[in-house]
Amino acid sequence: MNHTVNPHVSVDCVIFGFDNERLNVLLIERSAGNIPVAVQYALPGDLVWEEESLDDAASRVLKELTNLEGIYLKQFKAFGNPNRVNDFKDLDWLQSYRQQPQARVITVGYYAFIRMDELQPEASSFAEKVFWRDIHEIPLLGFDHNEIVDEAIEVLRNDFDSNKVGFELLPDKFTLSQLQTLYESILDRKLDKRNFRKKVLKESIVVPLDEKQKGVLHKPAQLFELNQ
Amino acid sequence: MNHTVNPHVSVDCVIFGFDNERLNVLLIERSAGNIPVAVQYALPGDLVWEEESLDDAASRVLKELTNLEGIYLKQFKAFGNPNRVNDFKDLDWLQSYRQQPQARVITVGYYAFIRMDELQPEASSFAEKVFWRDIHEIPLLGFDHNEIVDEAIEVLRNDFDSNKVGFELLPDKFTLSQLQTLYESILDRKLDKRNFRKKVLKESIVVPLDEKQKGVLHKPAQLFELNQ
DNA sequence: AAACTTAGTGTAAAATTTACACTAATTGCA
């Protein structure tokens, strides 16, 4: 497992998860370096290996972090401000964890979708702990990671509008209400139930299953799956 | 004019121009290095300076190439395949023009809009000659530049659909037919004139001027300007 | 004067979007 690292380019991943109510982002805790400081949060990411593509680097980061493969991944933007590092905590972290802390690093941002219940956290070279956070409650992150998160959400909204992405966030079987809540979470606005159902059924996005919900405190909803 | 160059990151610009009929891309001719080879084409681009942002680097490339400022510019993708350089002509060029030709370079792609008649070609460090080429007639370019062009066009189409960009390609005064042809060029499909006019006038995208075309071989069209 | 060419125009059918209320069917509790 010896790879030559390219110290000038990294990938950071905005990993979205959906808990049937809200959209979440997976964040990591990173160790403080040499200075006593409160816990620090960041996006998962890593430097790119010399022999891997950007996409492969992002896939690797995801695999290391979540132990999942074949995850939906999309590059959304490159970040390369010369003054991305202007907080002493970030500088301290770089000095503890990077071989060339003074190198200017361009970061290519990716967003991804995983099922929250499929997450199997692995010890990785860049994350001690991982946790989910509602997209409306993102804490202060290292470097320019808050900006990266905001941008990813914006791009996701746009992508959703033009080609409906994000179904990977749902379980294999789901109710139309869950689907509606996903749409509403991504678009950040309410949709009318009757109109939503009518539209989704008309567009043949979903296929009804011969199954209903069980053990719910209300009328059991019919289950659907995605129309492949 | 002495800047430290970052040998690991470059920007390439897909510069769109519109000649009232078709969408074009501005390409450069680059010198052959040491080997006798037919003329080579590429996208304009340059390595990023250590103290400049990615956006600033792209602006600089544009300014050097076209002598224009304040150009509409948008980042659309990062390209970083490890084997971007696998043609001997490209390798030869790198060896003649780059200080560290062996360095792996990540390229951040930008697209831009300029008026074709405003182009004032300048001698620049990276282009000997520039020329416009219809987007359907792009020759074989260096490195992965053909892929970069294709991607830019795709992104432009998407961006146009979601937030109508590209009006900068038109002159200050234009006819509705010119506007329609711009739409059709970007979308790559015909639009119905009556419907187009009705829609555009309804959306208040344009403002009618007290002026008509002159010296045309048909009924003179009314001139419009963009509604700021 | 005629030929050629594009500018400018309206109707209406089809499709989509928007807005709105009530009964059905489960679990849990008294």
Added chain:
DNA sequence: TGCAATTAGTGTAAATTTTACACTAAGTTT
């Protein structure tokens, strides 16, 4: 057992947008 609470499922119609279609007007050139 009945009730409370809660979400599932449903249709109508008005408003808006999209789609499809043909002919006269007004210049320049021959």
